Amino acid sequence: MTLLPLQDAQSRLLDLVAPLPASEKPIFECLGHYLAADILARRSQPAIDISAMDGFAIQGSGPWEVVGASRAGAPFAGTLARGEAIRISTGAALPKGPDRILIKEDAELNGENLSVLRDAPAQGRHVRVAGFDFAAGDVVLRAGVAITPAAIALAAMAGHSRLPVRRPPVIAILESGNELSSDPESCGPHQIPSSNGLMLAALFAQYPCEIRRIGPVRDDLGSLSQALDEADGCDLLVTSGGASVGDYDLIGPALQAWGATTEFWRVAIKPGKPLMAATRDECVIIGLPGNPVSSFVTAFLFALPVIRAMLGSASPLPRAVMLETASGLPATGSRREFIRARLNADRVEPLTEQDSSALLSLSQADGLIERPEGCEELEAGARVPFYPVKNGAIA
Structure with a gap:
């Protein structure tokens, strides 16, 4: 089966999404x-001319007689004649007459007689004009x-x-796998804690949404069918695990039995190849791989853009910044790669461990370097696209 290029997959997925009411x-x-x-x-804003500095509102060339004051929220009520000034504070309204502000540092005050220590301010100086x-x-x-x-x-x-x-989208997260334990503190050697559902819920919670966690669910059609019924009425269903080609990868058949239509399956990215997209009535469905890093990367590239699109974002896809690499990068194969990396001063340093199950390196990463498919080896100092993802700081 031909793998779908990343941009095509993202475009096809977003075509399935409409902003919510x-x-x-x-x-x-x-x-x-x-x-x-x-x-x-x-x-x-401002509604009237106001002072940008503490000092004196002046009229004419001076010297001036100080005849009052204007404070923020308490304007001077009169009109200044030539040769008159008022004390004025930052943000205070200018009365009719003055067209500039003499700042306190440049003013000399003798009683109520005001003069300039240095050059007089130019017309309009230190005035925030109405509507600027x-x-x-x-x-x-x-x-x-x-x-x-x-x-x-x-x-x-x-x-x-x-x-x-x-309206905030209703998101159901279904985590499946016979090996998953719902209790991280009571997990047998043949099991692993069900961390993907927690990770995805935390990832999505940075946006306004209602999250339903379902599972972990066993890898059999009966259990998956019951779990999918719990997702009825959601706007987005995100599954984790069971999307590949193993004997117990049953998300595809379970979704089909639930009445879903598969839109595409398998994308040319690494990690995350077995990604699936489907629909059921108004519900968009994204099947993520079970390996935690694959699940995170595909959620970043596909699920978060869908959430942003449902919320009405004008640009739902993540945005990369261009940074130099702190070390070289090997050539890439036939899939677009997303490499965990840390910031090192103003450069990005790929982490040593890139296995798709390695959560430690994911938690240490500041973001993902994007490497196009069929890209030649790069030396240190080459500029690469980098997606910041540390602590949920996602575009």
Whole structure:
């Protein structure tokens, strides 16, 4: 069977996804969501001319008589005549008349008589004019952008207390394998703790979503059928294990019996070749490999983009940064490779252990180096795409 190239597989998977319905939520509840519509400013910022520095608002060439003060939230009520000045603090409104700010460090004050120690400020100096940041009616945030702490502050400054966001997806995570123990503290020598479900749940939880963990489930059709019934009504079903070609790899047949349609199977990547994508009604299904590193890498490349697309992201695929390698890299074969690596100053250092079952090196990695299929050997200092993944810091 021909392996599907990575970009083709990602494109085909995202074609199956539609953003979920939108509604407005209180602004602080929107962190981690993506905007469902453009946000237009309901006010200008600043709404009036304000001072950018502590000092004196002045009119004319001086010297000046200080006739009052303007503080943030308590503006000077009058109008300045030529030869007059007021004390002013950062963020305070300028009254009518002055067109520049004389900062305190450049001012000499004798009683209420003000003069300049050095050159007088140029017209407009240290003044934040009305609307310099944005004006009422401007688009301040585009649909599909991530709602970050800075975006929340911007939306509030633009006059919004609620924002339109997509409904959080319901995600079912089904972990299968006869060897899996649900209790890490009581695990026989013939067993391994069921860590993939925990890892995937933690990975997905950085986004607004409802997570259902199912399993671990035994590798037989009866058990898998019962487990799949628990996933009814979910928007995304992610399975871990049972997606390869072994005698007990039964996720494919179980999904088919459940009424799912396979969209593609097997992708030209390493690790993670036996990835599967399917659909059942409105539910998108991703079958991940059981080896933990393979499961993590394919979740990063496929499941997280689906979650972001359901939440309305305008650019759901992960983004790489270009960095130099701290050591050489061997030539690649017929599959695109994702290599665990650590940051070493401003370079990336591939970790020695790259086995797809090795969680220790995954936990030590700051990210993944991407190596295209059929790529020649690289020397240290070559620039390579690097995906930061440490501590869930994912694009």
